[in-house]
Structures are given as structure tokens and as C-alpha cells.
Amino acid sequence: MTIAPMFDDRGRISHFIAVKDEISERIRLEQELRRFHLAVEQASDGILLADIKGKIEYCNPAWARLHGYKPEELQRRGHIYQFHSREQIENELKYYCRHLRQHG
Numbered sequence: 001m002t003i004a005p006m007f008d009d010r011g012r013i014s015h016f017i018a019v020k021d022e023i024s025e026r027i028r029l030e031q032e033l034r035r036f037h038l039a040v041e042q043a044s045d046g047i048l049l050a051d052i053k054g055k056i057e058y059c060n061p062a063w064a065r066l067h068g069y070k071p072e073e074l075q076r077r078g079h080i081y082q083f084h085s086r087e088q089i090e091n092e093l094k095y096y097c098r099h100l101r102q103h104g
Helices: 024-042 061-066 071-077 086-103
Strands: 002-007 013-019 048-050 056-059
Touching: 056 071, 061 071
Parallel strands: none
Antiparallel strands: 002 013, 048 056
């Protein structure tokens, strides 16, 4: 809650205004986000997020472990193309990237 004084013409406090912020929804969403983050971090399946150009933005520990890295190593300089064969890139990844560029 925030309380602020209001002044009259002479500069004296005439009354106060109180503002109460409703943060219960924000707290609920933050808790939900924490649960989701823990689930992804602790998942035994590898999970990877990359931008449209293939730069790795996030990978969970399982995905990094599968490829012999630490997550922070891949998130700093990893690229999805270094983990796929030319055939996979040409047949699968390029199709999805093109689709995302066109349709979002």
C-alpha cells in the first residue's frame, strides 16, 4: 500500500490518498512460472529453445548432457545446426524455420 499526502493552497496537508496494489495474480503467475522452470530443469528429456536463426537461447541440463556440454556453454555460443546432419537441416529444420518466418 502506498500513502501520499495531499496539500491545500497554503502547502499544508489536507488529506492523504492511499493506493493498494493488487498483486495476488502476479504472485500466482510467478509461482506458476517457478514450477514450470523447475519441471523443465529437472526433466529427463532434453528440451531446447532456439531462435529463428538457430541460435540456442535455452537448453535444459538433460539436453546439454546428451550432447556433452553444460547448459551455459550452449546458451552462450551454441547453434542448433552443429547438432544436426546436413540432411536433417535440409529436410526438417529449414522447413520449420521457413514456416515460422512466414506464419509466426
